[in-house]
Amino acid sequence: MNRRTGLRLFGGALVAVLLLLAGLDWLFPVPAAPQYSPLVLAADGSVLHAYLNPTQKWRMKTELREITPVLRKAIIEKEDRWFYWHFGVNPLALVQAAGRNVFGTGRTTGASTITMQVARLLEPKERTFGNKLLEMARATQLEIHYSKAEILQLYLNLVPYGGNVEGVKSAALLYFQQPPDYLSLAQTVTLAIIPNRPRGLVLGKNNAAVLQERNRWLRRFQEAGLFARQDVADALLEPLEVQRHAAPTLAPHLSRRLVQQFPGRAIIQSSLQRNKQTKAEDLTRNYVRRLHELGITQAAVLVVNNRTRQVEAYVGSADFHDFGSQGQNDGVTAVRSPGSTLKPFLYALAMDRGLVTPKLVLPDVPTNFQGYRPENFDKHCNGEVTLERALAYSLNIPAVRVLNELGVANFTDKLRQAGFQSVSRNRGHLGLSSILGGCGASLEELTNLYVTLANGGHYGKLRLMRTSRRTSPPNPLSKREGELDLNSSSKKLKASAPSLLERGLGGEVLLVSPAAAFLTTDILAQLTRPDLPLGAASSMRLPKIAWKTGTSYGRRDAWSIGYNKQYTVGVWIGNFSGHGSPALTGADVATPLLFNIFNDLAYNSPNDWFVPPAALDFRLVCAETGLVPNETCPNQIIDYFLPGVSEGRRCQHQREVLLAEDGSFVYCRACAPAAGFRRALYPNLLPEVAAYKEAQGIPYQRLPPHNPQCQLVRGGRESAPTITSPTANTEYVLNRHEQQQLLLSCTTDNEVRQVYWYVNDKFLRAAAATERVFFKPPPGPLKISCADDHGRNTDVLVTVNEL
Known part of the structure; x- marks a missing residue:
């Protein structure tokens, strides 16, 4: 056998052996990877929770x-x-x-x-x-x-x-x-x-x-x-005095959420800061313990770093192991009624549309918005208020009025962009009540909305996972068992998960302008407001924050969400059972916990505050209306505005009238005599504001009646009464056994003293212009008519059914 033949035989044998080994390796693969205990880590790598x-x-x-x-x-x-x-x-x-x-x-x-x-x-x-x-x-x-x-x-x-x-x-x-x-x-x-x-x-x-x-x-x-x-x-x-301890159980709600999000993954590094998480859990548990006697058993807290949008503390309930109070429910993701917490976002959007500025005066009177009659939380109206007071005092009627002007669709479209899942699912089914809690929202969604305000209107997804440039060494058996590293897991999550996790690490969306965000923040930072907790104003530990409270219908949910430049903290307090409590309000119950968390977690944060963006400017406005003053506006104040955006409508809070010499009536241009009259300025109030002042006995300078000899205005409809109840083209179902009645009310011009009500063209009764009239209607279609003392008339058609 020559040398070449020997090498060939050796090479063939070697190949055969290698093929044999490869075949055996394929037939008997390496054993499966061990099944590890899922670990959820804090941002510093320490173990928060182990399973x-x-x-x-x-x-x-x-x-x-x-x-x-x-x-x-x-x-x-x-x-x-x-x-x-x-x-x-x-x-x-x-x-x-x-x-x-x-x-x-x-x-x-x-x-x-x-x-x-x-x-x-x-x-x-x-x-x-x-x-x-x-x-x-x-x-x-x-x-x-x-x-x-x-x-x-x-x-x-x-x-x-x-x-x-x-x-x-x-x-x-x-x-x-x-x-x-x-x-x-x-x-x-x-x-x-x-x-x-x-x-x-x-x-x-x-x-x-x-x-x-x-x-x-x-x-x-x-x-x-x-x-x-x-x-x-x-x-x-070194002594050896050890005993077995329980496994770490911090952040149980977030840990469960992440483990479910990443099944089979051994190590998940969250964005939570261990010390902040521990303090938030302790504060929440101890605070809720004191509320038990009030029938309040649960709370949820979210702490977000505004710069990174990473969640640094996540408390889903006061006590995860309190089964009697359903402590395993996650209050951060639970969808509840948001109460008034959406109002700041509404006003910011309205500022960007040029509809309002902080000093703009809005009516705060009983109003019928196509059948929807909102009430303020304290059942009291103020007549007229500035926008900043309406927001600081969380008034409902002005908010509904602004939403009606902005448009529900425009408002809810922005909420969808902000990740509000309940709003997205109810597309086309939301109305004016959405600004008062009529749409569902979670603490996660609401808190992120306030992070958006803190970041100058820029919206991005919250981050529950820590992002790190350091890459971990490869896992020995990850190829076989599919244990993904952070990067590959993020890609998987982006493709398949709808929650607010790593998939949102991309670009941000400008939901409101930095100018509107600043103006809203400036209002929310005011301390002269009714939702400041009792005694907090004199406290040396009052945090420098902007915040807003909210209380849902039936006092089932209390909210308080606040922010400074560094952090945004969201607090929800209530019962997972949905039962309300007379003591459950955002101001009285949720805000004290919000202040405690800010003082403990961020009390030593840098004392810097938001500064006005360059897009903002100042202008003089009429103190009576908040509009650009004219020559009849002696009282003027300074207000912020957005140049090129905010409307430049001139103030018309007073109007010039032609008044008889004795002041007994006024003339229109058509009936004014050549002489024997004088010019005078009278308040130019909206009809509903005038009606409210009249009904409440609030003194104001009322316009005298029109010249009774004038024939041109009789029968005219341009200033006819506006019927506010009943609502046109509405079906009313009344219980015959309860003797229910229908309300008749209207708004008129200032000079109207008396109105006359008709039902199906039959005279019902005369009433003062601001009087509320009740009557028992017959079943079937009804024509309701209202005529004023100038002969102007308005009709509405309704249907009445009896049970």
Whole structure:
């Protein structure tokens, strides 16, 4: 056989062997990855919450960076000092072990390498000679697939520590309450020696035996030159007083949410700050405990860093383990009535449309908006108020009026852009009541809306996951089990998850202008307001924040959401059962907790505040209306406005009239005589404002009646009464057994003194212009008519049915 033929035969044999090995590797793949205990970490990497794995074991994944040089040296010296030199099986150790076992000399051993132990831990089998051969084959296979560092990592994740505790990290957290890379030399050696005797050396039960064995190995490691003499001396003096502790259970609601979002993932790093989370949980639990006697059992809190939009504290309920109060419900994501918390956003949108400015005066009188009659929270009207007072005092009627002018569709479209899921699902079914809590919202959605105001109107998704430039080392078995790293998980989430998680890390949307956001913030930061908690104004700990409260119908939900430049904090308080409480209001119940959280979490934050953007400017406006003054506006004040956006309508709060010499009546241009009259200025009030003042007995300068001799205005409809009740083209269902009646009311011009009501063209009765008239209508279609004392008439058609 020549040399060339020999090389060919050798090459063919080598290829055959490689093909055989590849075939065996394909037929008998590497064992499946171990099922780890899901861990949710804080932003600093500490463990917030740990869960049992699917087999009910504490098997927390030890990352490569947590394997310290001390731990690595101790394990390798004790278990397999030739670990880095063999290929899964140590032939020399096999020969030595066989000699000891056959001739009975020395300690009987199995010569298992760390890699062979990994193979056995991945596939536990009865200890027989045949299984030992399979174990060696598996060890060789593992060496082909994984690096030494990855094999060591697997070993440290699988070694037993007694009971249902497996892995170095599980033992470190459950016994020493520290991750492996924070342990001392003595603690590290303690964990290194237990896996061979997990039943005899049980931490918390056999501490004396563990201490003796630990010190014995410390001396052996010193003799081997692994650690410095002084370090070992210090370690020998360290006491061992340990017991098993409960696994970490901070942030249970967010942890559950993230684990459900990332099934099968061993380590999830959240955006939470551990100290803020702990304080928020403690404050919430202790605060709600004091509310129990008021029938209030739950609360939820969200703390957001405005700059990063990362959630730094997430409290889903006052007590996760309070089953009687449904503590496992997540109040951060629960959809509830938002009360008045949407009003700041409405006014900001209206400012951007040029409809309002802070000093604009709005009517605050009983008003019928096409059948919808809102009331203020205290059932009281103020006649007229500025926009800033309407927002600071959370008045309902002015807010509905502004929404009616802005348009419900324009408002709800912005809410959809802001991620309000309930609004998106109810497209086309929301009305004017949405500004008073008629649409559903979650604390997460509302808080992010205020983060948007804090960020100058820029909206982006909240971030519940920490973003980091550092990439973790590859997981040994991730290829097979699909354990994704942070980047790949984010991509998966972007494609499939509708929640406010990592998928929203992209660009932001400008929902309101920086100018409108600043003006809204400026109003919300005012301290002269009714929702300031009692005694808070004199407190030295009153935080510098802008905030808004809200209370839902039936006092079922109390809200208070505030922000400064650094943080936004959202608070909800109520009952998950939906039961209300007479004491449940945003001002009295939710705001004190909001202030407590700001004082504890952000009291020492930089004392900077929002500054007006360049797009804002000042102008003089009439104090009576908030509009650009004319020559009849002596009282003028300064107001912010958006140049080129805010309307420049001139004030008409007074109108010039032609008055008879004795002041008994007024003339129109058509009936004014050539002489014998004088010019005078009278308040130009809206009809509904004049009617309210008349009904409340509020004095004002009322216009005298029109010239009774004037024939041109009789029968005219341009100033005819406006029927405010009943609503035109509406069906009314009345209960005949309760003798229910129908309300007749209208608004008229100032000069009208009396009106006349007709039903189906039959005279009903005369009444004062502002009087509310009740009558029992007959069933069927009705024509309701109202005529004033000038002969002007208005009709509406309604239908009445009886039950």
